[in-house]
Amino acid sequence: MNDIIRRRAYELWEGAGHPSDLDLDFWLAAERLVALEESSRNQPRTKATLGQDASEAPLSETKQGARDTLVPSASPARGAAS
Template sequence: MTHGSDSEIRALAYRLWQEAGHPEGRDLDFWLEAELHLAAAPAATAPAPAPEQAKAAPRAVKPKTATKPRTASTDKPKAAPRSRAKAK
């Protein structure tokens, strides 16, 4: 399946033929190369969506829950457990 009209393919094939130095007998090669180039071009040259379409809908922001203020007792690390001395 080709993308592009015959006139677009013809114009590109002619330009490619000129750039190659006008070789004789390779018209089909340039035609097929032009078809391939135009078939790949729509994905690369497709216009970017408008900024309004490209943006996702804003996410709902969760309200922050009230946090308990830190106190001196929560700031201190817990003490290591004491080991008991063995009775003799």
């Protein structure tokens, strides 16, 4: 499981433009995303979702929508002068 989280944290970090001093933030965001994906995989499929996978769903219904609220934004390094 840690390998999955590590890969996801790296992807999030890369996508945010490689900000420094946010490694813990990206790790925690990756943990939350992986947990959400796991729980969604374990949910029984309903009549409305049968035949529809995440790639067919509108962006607002995919993990991307959740990712926007879970991933730290790239901000100036902590402790940097403003």
